[in-house]
Amino acid sequence: MACLVPPLVMSVFVFGIQTLIITAVSVVSCVVVEAASQKLLGREITINDGSAVITGVLIAFIIPPGVSPLLTILSAVMAIYIGKHILGGIGYNFFNPALLGRAFLLASFPVAMTSAWLPPLHDGSILKYFGTPIDAVSTATPLAVMKEHGLAAFTHAFGSGSDMYLNFFLGFRPGCIGETSGLLILLGGLFLIYKGYTTWHIPVSVLGTIALMTWIAGGKNMFTGDPLLSVLSGGALLGAFFMANDYVTCPTNKRAQLIYGIGIGALTVLIRLKGGYPEGICYAILLMNSLSPVLDGWFKPRRFAPAVGGEK
Numbered sequence: 001m002a003c004l005v006p007p008l009v010m011s012v013f014v015f016g017i018q019t020l021i022i023t024a025v026s027v028v029s030c031v032v033v034e035a036a037s038q039k040l041l042g043r044e045i046t047i048n049d050g051s052a053v054i055t056g057v058l059i060a061f062i063i064p065p066g067v068s069p070l071l072t073i074l075s076a077v078m079a080i081y082i083g084k085h086i087l088g089g090i091g092y093n094f095f096n097p098a099l100l101g102r103a104f105l106l107a108s109f110p111v112a113m114t115s116a117w118l119p120p121l122h123d124g125s126i127l128k129y130f131g132t133p134i135d136a137v138s139t140a141t142p143l144a145v146m147k148e149h150g151l152a153a154f155t156h157a158f159g160s161g162s163d164m165y166l167n168f169f170l171g172f173r174p175g176c177i178g179e180t181s182g183l184l185i186l187l188g189g190l191f192l193i194y195k196g197y198t199t200w201h202i203p204v205s206v207l208g209t210i211a212l213m214t215w216i217a218g219g220k221n222m223f224t225g226d227p228l229l230s231v232l233s234g235g236a237l238l239g240a241f242f243m244a245n246d247y248v249t250c251p252t253n254k255r256a257q258l259i260y261g262i263g264i265g266a267l268t269v270l271i272r273l274k275g276g277y278p279e280g281i282c283y284a285i286l287l288m289n290s291l292s293p294v295l296d297g298w299f300k301p302r303r304f305a306p307a308v309g310g311e312k
Contacts, residue, residue, distance in 0.1 A: 003188030015065040025069040027056030029076035058098035061178025066116030075101035143278035189241030201257040206240040209265025239281040256295035
């Protein structure tokens with residue numbers, strides 16, 4: 001939670017107080033649904049463990065800042081009641097609950113989830129210290145602009161060169177609530193690795209694969225072969241550091257984690273290039289969640305016991 005606070009504060013600065021309201025409604029909804037689900041299913045109520053709070057924050061982080069906060073209530077029901085408790089219970093669910101909630105909203109409210117983007121509140125007066133200001137006319141995400149309108153429109157809206165990279169890295173661009181500042185997400189992810197709460201295997205394999213496949217695609221892909229831009233755009237960093245490595249839904253074996261991360265990265269690029277939506281990491285993680293037990297089974301360490309009674 002401590003690592004998620006700085007990106008939340010940044011989102012309030014970039015998009016306004018509504019991002020804090022959306023996050024608060026999402027967190028309260030997840031905690032209430034968690035308690036109600038456990039009560040309904042006759043299980044011990046464990047809302048004090050903080051898992052519902054983290055799910056609530058992550059749900060808010062992966063939705064546009066212009067949507068109605070009421071949508072987070074529906075997402076909480078899907079994520080907590082269906083995704084967590086019906087599909088196994090705490091510690092046994094197959095899919096990342098927050099991503100399952102986002103997928104539900106995207107399927108049920110596609111217009112709201114693909115058009116409620118907001119431009120940064122601060123333009124030249126603040127951005128002049130960081131680089132070229134973003135064109136406030138554009139309220140689509142960089143991924144959407146590139147996919148739907150091409151490179152010329154992308155350059156007009158977000159600029160090019162070092163200024164554009166800096167704006168994207170700091171967070172002054174349209175996007176979901178929690179995926180704007182690559183710098184803060186990266187610092188939080190590195191802190192988790194430093195403290196031993198997670199390992200480098202999944203984040204590095206996810207981001208490395210996205211960058212490599214984008215570079216290999218070259219001029220044929222939406223980012224004209226720019227690996228850095230493919231990592232800084234969309235939810236790649238947020239997904240790699242805070243969702244793909246969810247304890248319950250990712251493999252535990254380190255070699256399996258590398259294959260798991262490579263699969264997520266490859267599917268993300270494939271969906272970005274060939275799918276109907278400009279972003280793909282949400283569905284990529286959910287698809288690989290389903291393969292997590294299989295990967296752990298493939299890389300299960302072999303145990304050899306000495307022969308007993310002459311038998312081998």
